[in-house]
Amino acid sequence: MVTSIRFLEDLRRFWRRSRSTILVGLALALGATAIGAFVNWRRVGAANKVIEALRLRRDIDIGVDARSEVLLARIGFLSARNEFDRARILLEALDRNGAPHTRARGHYLLANSLLRQALTHIEGSELDAASPFVNLAKREYRRALQLYPDFWDAKYNLDVAARLVRDFPDFDRKGGDELSADPKKLWTDIPGKPKGLP
Template sequence: MLRAIRHGLVWASLSVVGAISLYCLYTWHGLNVENATIQQLLSGQDVAVEQVVAKPQIRLARACYLKQKKRYDEALATLSAIMAVGDSALQAKVRYNLGNIYLEQAVVSVENNDTSRAMPLVMLAKQAYRQALALDSQFWDAKYNLEVAMRLLPEMERLDLENEDPKQQKAELWTTVPGFPRGLP
């Protein structure tokens, strides 16, 4: 009787260990597939949307890929879909990348002398950076980019669009920013 109980416990233990091993292998394989997808996006290759649907980290990587390709509307839609998903660190990264898209669009608008379009974009960028910092107060990249956005907006408000020629405005905008940040510490 005792031998039968021991024999049953050994087989039950082996079954549990086998099930745990299969689960770990399945999880490991899934992580490898996700990492390969993220690596593919970061190397500049697009992936099918079906691969991106599952994990917010992959969606974030795809949004960064879309931003690099200047496909801003798609990147904004991708980031908007994952704004409330994941832990606070992921949400901070999502808002930081959202701010980066807005800020990049604002800089392009300023360079094209379209300050009426750039001003709301800078405001949206500042809002996104502040949200990122509210989620992670030690997020140095968000602090830096918030400062860049804050230094850009007051200069844009000083411009008088009716009285100056566009080339003079552009030169004045970029050359009068005092102490423009040069890099992270």
């Protein structure tokens, strides 16, 4: 009992002596926290403006040290314009600093653009030109799935790209001048659909 009373008296004396120092320290800590929150709020606001401008298809150049959300928006913008090399530079920066889900989304956006380019070449019967785009798209889809295994859209699109390789086996061929395309192999197999009469 005596020790607890002595402890309380020591605590009161300490509070009387250092009350102003503690209050000043708390005030400074709260001030620093408020300033940090304000600076972060301004950065988030600026990032949202850039993302909105990119969504509206305005070309805004950003650095590789931008926030991961801004990098992702710029990757989507560049991929939609088929500027694959510029998008890949930002994707490498995103891979260094972004969260796995955000990184997976970046690889998915680039892969979609590569696959669209491949399909454009296929529609124009330019199978030689389509082959590298299909293979690059498959690689990007696989990378997205490594980062985020439950990414269903990436799984589906990887299956589409894999079916293109199966339906156009010459995509894997390394040499030769002519590509043969059997008209029967141009259609993908639909699961559950019979292939012919019994």
